[in-house]
Amino acid sequence: MSRTKDRPSDMTARDWVHVLAQYREPSNWRSSFELAVSLIPFILLWVLAVWVSQFSYLGALLISALNGLFLLRLFCIQHDCGHGSFFGNRNVSDWIGRALGVVTLTPYDVWRRTHSIHHSHAGDLDQRGIGDVMTLTVEEYHQRTPFGRFLYRAYRHPLVMFGLGPTYIFFLQNRVPLGRMQRERKYWISAMGTNLAVAVILGAIFYIGGFAALFLVFLPTTLIAASIGVWLFYVQHQFETTHWDTTENWQLHDAALHGSSHYDLPPILRWFTANIGIHHVHHLYSRIPFYRLTEVLRDHQDLVDCSRMTLLQSLKCASLDLWDEKSRQLVSFAAARRATS
Numbered sequence: 241m242s243r244t245k246d247r248p249s250d251m252t253a254r255d256w257v258h259v260l261a262q263y264r265e266p267s268n269w270r271s272s273f274e275l276a277v278s279l280i281p282f283i284l285l286w287v288l289a290v291w292v293s294q295f296s297y298l299g300a301l302l303i304s305a306l307n308g309l310f311l312l313r314l315f316c317i318q319h320d321c322g323h324g325s326f327f328g329n330r331n332v333s334d335w336i337g338r339a340l341g342v343v344t345l346t347p348y349d350v351w352r353r354t355h356s357i358h359h360s361h362a363g364d365l366d367q368r369g370i371g372d373v374m375t376l377t378v379e380e381y382h383q384r385t386p387f388g389r390f391l392y393r394a395y396r397h398p399l400v401m402f403g404l405g406p407t408y409i410f411f412l413q414n415r416v417p418l419g420r421m422q423r424e425r426k427y428w429i430s431a432m433g434t435n436l437a438v439a440v441i442l443g444a445i446f447y448i449g450g451f452a453a454l455f456l457v458f459l460p461t462t463l464i465a466a467s468i469g470v471w472l473f474y475v476q477h478q479f480e481t482t483h484w485d486t487t488e489n490w491q492l493h494d495a496a497l498h499g500s501s502h503y504d505l506p507p508i509l510r511w512f513t514a515n516i517g518i519h520h521v522h523h524l525y526s527r528i529p530f531y532r533l534t535e536v537l538r539d540h541q542d543l544v545d546c547s548r549m550t551l552l553q554s555l556k557c558a559s560l561d562l563w564d565e566k567s568r569q570l571v572s573f574a575a576a577r578r579a580t581s
Contacts, residue, residue: 253493260525263532282310293452300456308464309512315344316514322352323526342437345410349430350417363495366487377563378576396561406466476519496523502548
C-alpha cells in the first residue's frame with residue numbers, strides 16, 4: 241500500500257465525521273433480517289453436524305468448519321450491538337448482544353468495555369495494553385532482556401497469535417474479568433452469568449450428542465471462528481502504514497481513519513465478516529450499522545482507496561512485528577535488525 245493512496249487528500253479525518261453521521265441510523269427490520277439469516281443457519285448446521293457425526297467424523301468436521309463462519313458473523317453482530325448501532329433501541333441491542341455472547345463465549349458487558357477502551361485509545365503508544373494486540377516499538381524491543389525478546393517473538397509468532405492465542409482468549413481469558421474491571425461487580429455478573437449459561441448449554445450438548453458433539457462440532461466451530469476473528473482484528477490495525485503516536489501527538493480521528501485498514505475482501509467473505517473489513521470507516525464513526533458501511537464506500541471513493549489492502553496483500557502483515565518510530569511504519573524483526581546493524 242502506498243502512502244499516497246492511504247490518505248484522502250481533500251478532507252481531514254474530523255471532516256469525515258460530519259459526513260458519516262448521515263449513515264448512522266439503523267433499520268430495525270434490516271437488523272432483524274441480518275440476525276435471522278445468521279442465527280438460523282448456524283443452529284441448523286449445528287444440528288446437522290451432530291447428526292452427521294453418527295456416520296462420518298470428517299463430514300461433521302467439514303460442516304462445523306463452515307458453521308465457524310456463521311459463528312464469526314454472529315460475533316460481528318454482537319460487535320455492532322456493543323456499539324449501539326444494530327437496533328435503534330440500545331436496550332434491545334444490549335440484550336441481543338448478551339445472548340450472542342453466550343454463543344460466542346464472550347461476556348458481553350466485559351467485552352464491550354474493553355472494546356470501548358480500544359476505540360478510545362487505538363494508535364496511542366502511551367495507552368497500550370487493553371483490547372489491542374501487544375505491539376512494541378523497535379527501541380522497546382531492543383531494551384528488553386534476551387529472554388524478554390524471546391517471549392515477545394513467541395507471542396508474535398503466527399502459530400501463537402492465530403492458533404494458541406484465540407484458544408486462550410475465548411476459553412480462558414474471557415471467563416474472568418481482568419485489569420481495570422476486576423473490582424467492578426457488573427463485569428463479574430456479566431462474566432459469571434455467561435459462564436453459567438455456557439456450562440448449561442455444553443451440558444445439554446453432551447447429553448444429546450456426547451463427546452462427538454463436543455469435539456467434532458462445538459470445538460471446531462468455535463476455534464475456527466475465533467482464529468479468523470483474531471486474524472481480522474490483527475490485520476485491521478497491524479499493517480505497514482498504520483498510525484501510532486505518543487499521547488501528546490495523538491489525535492483520535494486521525495488515528496481512527498489512518499490507523500485502521502480497509503480490508504477489501506471477496507464478496508462472500510465480506511458477507512460472513514459483516515463488512516468489518518471496512519474498518520477505517522467503522523473506527524471513525526462506530527455507530528454506523530455494518531450493513532450501511534458499503535453505502536459509505538459507494539458514495540465516497542476517497543474512502544475506498546484509504547489504507548486499502550486485498551486478501552493476498554494482507555498476508556505479509558503476519559510478518560510485521562515492531563513499530564519503527566523513525567520511519568513511522570510497522571516493520572519485521574529482520575528489518576529492525578538490519579536498521580540497527
